[in-house]
Amino acid sequence: MHDNLRTLSVTLAAEPKQMKGFTLTQWRIAQLTPGEQGDHVLGLQLTMTERAAYRFNLGSTSPRLFVRAGFTGQTPKPDAISASQDVAAGWLDGEQQVFETPMPVAIQVWIENYLARHGEAPVQGRKKKRKGAGRAQPTPSQEPPQ
Template sequence: MSDNLRSISITLVAEAKQVKRFTLTQWRIAELALGDQGPIALQLQLSMTERAAYRFNLTSSAPRLFVRAGFTGQAPQPDAITASQDVAAGWMDGEQQVLEALMPMAIQVWIESYLARHGEAPVEVRKKKRKGAGRAKEMPANEPPR
């Protein structure tokens, strides 16, 4: 098995929520386990470009996994899983519903070892702008453009 790929089984459950006079069905992840024995099995694949996001997630008080589950307002159809909040945010920007669950300790240890093998993501350093850089210059009205 590759060092950046793990099977995760997911069990979803629907809950009825009362909002004023309306009843809504809200889905949540009831169980998340290693392996592909559950009703829904997805492949969690780690990516070198998301190492900073993995570290951010692991250092939070409650690391989470995020599951893309189809378009908002429809019955969930999970088709992808990630440990990166950045990826999950991109899914939500595309109007996808994203379910989340606490990350199992075994997955946390696996991601830690992945980061140890491949190194932490390089810290992004922004270049300092030169004074006045990026600003349009005013030209006298009688001078032709260059």
């Protein structure tokens, strides 16, 4: 078994909501369970590049999992799951529906163990711009003759 992959099952539920005289269907995650017994079976895969995001998520008051479920405006069909809010933000930027759900304690422990085995991500400090960096500089051949 891979130390960076867990299989989770997601079950969605539709709830009718009244808004300004209209009835809309609002979807939510009704159940998240380990294994392959739910409506939608997804693989939660941890990656080295997302370690800082996992740490940030685990350090929050209520760690979350994020489920991508197709394009906005369509009936949701879960097709991916992540513990990284950065990945989830990328999905939202691509006009995907993203549901979030509390992260089970067993998954939190598993991610902690993953971080302990593979190390924390290096802290990315903001790079200072060099003076003049980003500005076009004339090359010697472009300088006017004297």
